[in-house]
Amino acid sequence: MTAHIIPITGAELSPLLSPLAADILTARAPLLHKWIEEHGSPLHLVLPSELKANVDALRHVLDGRGVGHAIYYGSKVNKSSGLMQAALRAGSGIDVSSVYELRDAVKLGAQGHDIVATGPAKTAQFHDELVRIQALVSVDSPEELADISSRLPPEAKQPVLLRLQPKGHEKSRFGMAADTVRACLSRIAADNRFRFDGIHFHLGGYRWQDRAVAFEEAVRLIEEARTIGFSPAMIDIGGGLPVQYVSEAAWEEYLQRQSADDYRTGKVPASFYPYGGPQSAAAWLRCFLGALLSSGQTIEDYLKQHKLTLAMEPGRSLVDQAAISAFGITRVKDLGGGNGVIFVEGSSFSACETWFASEFMMDPILIRQNNQAPAGEAFRAYIAGHSCLDEDVLSNRWLSFPHAPEAGDVLVWANTGGYQMDLLENEFHRHPMPKRMCVTKSAAGELSIYPDN
Numbered sequence: 001m002t003a004h005i006i007p008i009t010g011a012e013l014s015p016l017l018s019p020l021a022a023d024i025l026t027a028r029a030p031l032l033h034k035w036i037e038e039h040g041s042p043l044h045l046v047l048p049s050e051l052k053a054n055v056d057a058l059r060h061v062l063d064g065r066g067v068g069h070a071i072y073y074g075s076k077v078n079k080s081s082g083l084m085q086a087a088l089r090a091g092s093g094i095d096v097s098s099v100y101e102l103r104d105a106v107k108l109g110a111q112g113h114d115i116v117a118t119g120p121a122k123t124a125q126f127h128d129e130l131v132r133i134q135a136l137v138s139v140d141s142p143e144e145l146a147d148i149s150s151r152l153p154p155e156a157k158q159p160v161l162l163r164l165q166p167k168g169h170e171k172s173r174f175g176m177a178a179d180t181v182r183a184c185l186s187r188i189a190a191d192n193r194f195r196f197d198g199i200h201f202h203l204g205g206y207r208w209q210d211r212a213v214a215f216e217e218a219v220r221l222i223e224e225a226r227t228i229g230f231s232p233a234m235i236d237i238g239g240g241l242p243v244q245y246v247s248e249a250a251w252e253e254y255l256q257r258q259s260a261d262d263y264r265t266g267k268v269p270a271s272f273y274p275y276g277g278p279q280s281a282a283a284w285l286r287c288f289l290g291a292l293l294s295s296g297q298t299i300e301d302y303l304k305q306h307k308l309t310l311a312m313e314p315g316r317s318l319v320d321q322a323a324i325s326a327f328g329i330t331r332v333k334d335l336g337g338g339n340g341v342i343f344v345e346g347s348s349f350s351a352c353e354t355w356f357a358s359e360f361m362m363d364p365i366l367i368r369q370n371n372q373a374p375a376g377e378a379f380r381a382y383i384a385g386h387s388c389l390d391e392d393v394l395s396n397r398w399l400s401f402p403h404a405p406e407a408g409d410v411l412v413w414a415n416t417g418g419y420q421m422d423l424l425e426n427e428f429h430r431h432p433m434p435k436r437m438c439v440t441k442s443a444a445g446e447l448s449i450y451p452d453n
Contacts, residue, residue, distance in 0.1 A: 012254050013246045015362040015414035018321040020047055020441055029367050032326050032410055039435040041328035042346035044421050046438045046452050048086035050322040055090040057282045065289060067303050067310055072116050074239050074315025075101050079422045082438040082452040083319060084108055095313035099126040120174055127151055131158055138163045138200045141176060145184050149191060156193040161200040161236055166214035181221055196230045202238025206274060208284050211237050212291035215299055236311035241281035243320045245362050245415055251276020263396045264382045275361045281317035319417030329409045340381040342405055347385030350434055351394045351413060352424040359397055360420055369408040379404040387428055
């Protein structure tokens with residue numbers, strides 16, 4: 001069987017691809033048909049080596065500046081065990097937000113010192129298992145602190161961070177105002193079963209400038225804690241490091257000229273992820289470290305002077321380029337006027353951005369099942385899933401093709417590892433859960449594929 005890639009006519013938002021992803025989608029494209037025949041559609045291909053490269057890129061920035069650091073992989077971003085294992089092998093810790101993520105991390109060999117637990121609604125069982133291994137816990141509220149205290153054994157020395165709700169973010173349901181953090185410090189001071197390790201915050205959005213402002217508020221609390229006898233060692237800035245899915249130029253051009261006619265819904269989504277932002281995660285981190293505090297010091301210099309560890313929980317940015325999702329085409333329905341709908345074997349629960357009233361703004365890649373382009377004129381279509389829900393649409397954006405795709409062809413979305421491919425996956429209509437397969441490449445250039453269990 002042969003296959004070839006058909007670029008979308010006048011491709012507007014072509015995905016940026018790592019060398020490994022590009023190899024799979026070009027020279028190795030025939031394998032995608034074979035793998036879908038063997039494992040079903042949709043098929044998620046996980047590329048663990050990309051996660052290690054992303055950890056290494058952040059570590060290179062931090063090590064190069066002599067900043068102590070703790071990078072925790074935000075495992076909520078993807079259900080892949082292969083990616084969690086890749087994070088541990090890369091020397092990253094794991095950020096867990098449920099007892100189930102914790103158990104998976106422990107099963108893969110994570111120790112207590114490898115784990116930080118974030119999130120506001122930890123259960124008693126979750127707390128018990130965290131305490132048992134002395135994992136670092138980010139405490140979201142005085143109520144959570146009391147819950148943990150009630151469950152600690154007399155000999156405990158439980159490490160905790162206190163989660164700050166920075167000024168200007170009062171509408172968030174996460175974290176505590178500074179005065180409440182101070183009250184928690186007083187409570188910890190009276191209970192020697194706790195060890196106060198530092199301040200944590202996590203903001204929405206992707207601006208390093210906002211993190212720099214919040215960092216300064218955290219600094220004030222760290223210094224106050226020292227005056228009352230604590231020895232905090234860490235400021236944790238959470239996640240939100242950006243990913244570049246498409247080129248900045250293509251993204252800005254598209255945003256400038258898009259209109260309601262570009263979407264089958266007849267309206268432009270109210271918001272998008274910044275798919276073509278100006279910075280990589282590493283460049284973002286360099287800017288953050290160079291930000292000036294009111295003292296005139298940079299964040300980098302402050303961390304080094306006070307021997308503080310900079311912690312973070314990147315999720316999306318650590319799985320940048322670490323997965324692709326392939327959907328077999330089952331039918332192409334002509335809607336007249338050169339328009340159509342392409343039905344794929346799979347659903348938008350496996351490509352879920354449309355469920356958040358937005359769009360996954362990268363052009364999919366069409367891989368033909370043979371080298372013969374079909375007859376016919378240019379064709380415009382949106383992409384729909386196989387369920388009975390009218391809202392089951394993978395792309396409301398009209399996509400243009402030089403010729404109509406055919407049943408048996410494959411549509412591939414690149415870079416789906418970050419919340420896209422499995423956040424909402426389920427067994428609707430009793431379809432089995434899509435398969436995840438890890439793909440690795442040997443030094444000799446051979447690809448291996450194995451189940452991501």
